[in-house]
Amino acid sequence: MAGLSRSDVEHVAHLARLGMTAEELDRLQGELNHILEQYMKLAELDTETIPPTAQTIELENILRDDVPTPSLSQAAVLGNAPAREGEFVIVPPILGGDAG
Amino acid sequence: MDTDLTRLLAREMAALLRSGETTSRALAEAHLEVAQRQNHALNAWLVIDREGALRQADAADAVLASARRDGPAALVALHPLHGIPVGLKDLICVEGGQCTAGSRILAGYRAPYDAHIVERLRAAGAVFLGKTNMDEFAMGSSNEYSAYGPVSNPWDLDTVPGGSSGGSAAAVAAYHVPLSLGTDTGGSIRQPAALCGVVGMKPTYGRVSRYGIVAFASSLDQIGPFARDVRDAAALLHAVAGRDARDSTSAPVPVEDELLHLPDGDDEAVAWLRGKRLGLPREYFVAGMDPDVERRIHESVTFLVDAGAAVEEVSLPHTDYGLATYYIVAPAEASANLARYDGVRYGLSRRLEGGDFIADYLATRGEGFGAEVKRRVMLGTYALSAGYYDAFYLKAQKVRTLIKRDFDEIFASGIDALVAPTSPSVAFRFGAKTSDPVAMYLADACTLPVNMAGLPGISIPCGLSEGLPVGLQLIGPAWSELMLFRAARAFEGLTAAATWRGLEPAQLAEADDPAGPTPAERAAALAGSA
Structure with a gap:
């Protein structure tokens, strides 16, 4: 696999929603490529027939009893919201046009 | 008397509380005093909650007084951690308090609820001294990636305490608390425990509920204890482990009460080793490993063999x-x-x-x-x-x-536990690894396979190298924490008379200096002279 180009790094940064300066992106390009080189070691292993491991303990279908329990209060939940109006969290507009 | 209290183990404090020779308030005040005095030099704490700790201590004392009136049985029934100061890594939610996870992005956040382990510790009567420093979102092996500044290692203030739970490890090593909790995703409890000369355990994945813990990597993260000896660490794990319906990955596996009854006598502890099969994985003695660290591990193995354990070289090929x-x-x-x-x-x-x-x-x-x-x-x-x-x-x-199969096959072959270094080196200087991410990642080479396999591992002090602590790592099959604590307790018994056992961190006196450099200033000075 070829290394990450500068525009690849910018693309991934955008996917990850990380705003960064040109210097940060420059440094990351070198660092990420250095780390990706370490990943290449895994290509030595033939894993064609090996199943993947996503978790190490065999717990399946763990469900809680369907019993209503008290939730956090509205005040507790809203307490950390950076922008509020009454009982609402103010979110950034996601549709263009009239939203301000 | 006040300064002496901080030098005690948690269970010694518990005995004094029951006999009435001290109070939880006196314990809290003694520990708060040291933590506040030394935080300038160590930066182990992001919050020292004097008011909250004293309030909890007074409540613990009230319960003690009432138990004393009810008679000896009521005193015995109190939890071993009742009235004992504990430190919490700052990614553990305590209702109403900050929980930064070492990040600017959570500055000002107030936790709206208690983590499961906090509920358990409250029920036990433990006293929360404050929140400890850490690498941001638990990503790091030196605590240098905290948004709130690095932490100094009390053994040498120019070196790192390890990470990511660096504050929790340094606080226990420096006698600010007898116990603390951290998290371990790739070594973040065991590696700082090794570098600070304390005991640290990462339990089996699923052993402790993570409800109320800031998540890093959810198939790997686990919560575990730091303490200054094995029995104290086991008691803290016992206090927080077990199934919690709010974390579907917490397993319904019984938590053994024997964790609270590890042998007091060294001979009895050592006798456990007779006939046990211990594996020495050759791949853990990696190229680039500090030769003196390797010597300490081999000396430790000699002790284990002399005590009757069968130690054999094994291979974990991946x-x-x-x-x-x-x-x-x-x-x-x-x-x-x-x-x-x-x-x-x-x-x-x-x-x-x-x-x-x-x-x-x-x-x-x-x-x-x-x-x-x-x-x-x-x-x-x-x-x-x-x-x-x-x-x-x-x-x-x-x-x-x-990687997991390597471990499964070794344990299926009859090996009881693996013996390995915790870290390839002792504590390193500020800045030594921050310019190369891969060099920093290698600090966890001996610990992260254990997380990949979901297994329990414990790091215990096994000597010094050039004045800095070396950690011995014991790794067992899933749910074998009790066995690992017994093995660690046996090693502690074996080395009870070793000269390094009685040593305190070498730079505690320097950490008392209110005019001395902060860890950030030390790091800057080292960067400038490099």
């Missing part, structure tokens, strides 16, 4: 692939977990003019996350992105299977 596997799986999971920091519901928030919500996210996250977190979120996003998922993430999950 160990060498652990680092690459870990640095795909953990960042991938982190990139998903950290997507929640969007500046909308909580945490740092930047709203730009113009109403472009993507621009708001970019600004919030660009400003809120530090360099290492950005690196890992970038790696994880890339490894999960279209076209690369199979080559990176799926491949890593398959290699993870091979």
Whole structure:
């Protein structure tokens, strides 16, 4: 696999929603490529027939009893919201046009 | 008397509380005094909650007084941690308190509820001294990636305490608390325990509920104890372990009460070793390992053999692939977990003019996350992105299977536990590894395969190298914490008379100097002279 180009790094940064300066992106390009080189070691292993491991303990279908329990209060939940109006969290507009 | 109290083990404090020779308030005040005096030099604490700790201590004393009136049985029935000061890594939610996870993005956040382990400790009557410093989002092996400054190692203030639970380890080593809790995703309890000369355990994945803990990599994260000896560490694990319906990955596996009754006598502890089969994995003696650390491990093995354990060299052939596997799986999971920091519901928030919500996210996250977190979120996003998922993430999950099978086969062959170094080196100087991410990642080469396999591991002090602590790591099969504590207790008994056992961290006196340099100033001075 070829290394990450500068525009690849910018693309991934955008996917990850990380705003960064040109210097940060420059440094990351070198660092990420250095780390990706370490990943290449895994290509030595033939894993064609090996199943993947996503978790190490065999717990399946763990469900809680369907019993209503008290939730956090509205005040507790809203307490950390950076922008509020009454009982609402103010979110950034996601549709263009009239939203301000 | 006050300064002496901090030198006691938790169970010694518990005995004095029951006999009426001290009070929880006296314990809290003594520990608060040391923690507050030394935090300038160590920066182990992000919060020292004097008011809250004294309030909890007074409540604990009231319960003690009432138990004393009810008679000896009521005193015995009190939890072993009743009235004992405990430190909590600052990614553990305590209702109403800060929980920064070492990040700017959570500055000002107030936890709306208690973590499960906090509920358990409250019920036990423990006293929360404060929140300990850590690498941002638990990503790091030196505590230098905290947004709130580095932590000094009390053995040498120019060196790191390890990470990511560096504050929890340093606080226990420096007698600020007898006990603390941390988290371990790739070594973040065991490696700082080794570098600070204390006991630290990462339990089996699923042993402790993570409800109320800031997530880093959800298939790897586990909570565990720090203490100054094995019995104290076992008691703290006992207090927090067990199934919790609010964490579906916490397992319904019984937590043995024998954790509270490890042998007091050294001879009895050592006798446990007779006939046990211990494996020495050759791949853990990696190239580039500090030769003096390797000598300490081999000396430790000699002690174990002399006590009647059968130690044999074994092979975990996929160990060498652990680092690459870990640095795909953990960042991938982190990139998903950290997507929640969007500046909308909580945490740092930047709203730009113009109403472009993507621009708001970019600004919030660009400003809120530090360099290492950005690196890992970038790696994880890339490894999960279209076209690369199979080559990176799926491949890593398959290699993870091979790493886990290595351990499964060794334990199936009759090996009781593995003996290995915890860290390839002793505590290193500030700045020694920050310029090369891969060099920092290698600090966890001996610990992260254990997380990949979901197994328990414990680090215990096994001597010094050039005046700095060396940690011995014991690794067991899933749910074998009790056996690991017995093995660790046996090693403690074997080395009870060793001269290094009685030594305190060498620079505690320097840490008392209110005019001395802070860890950040030490790091800057070292960077300037390099």
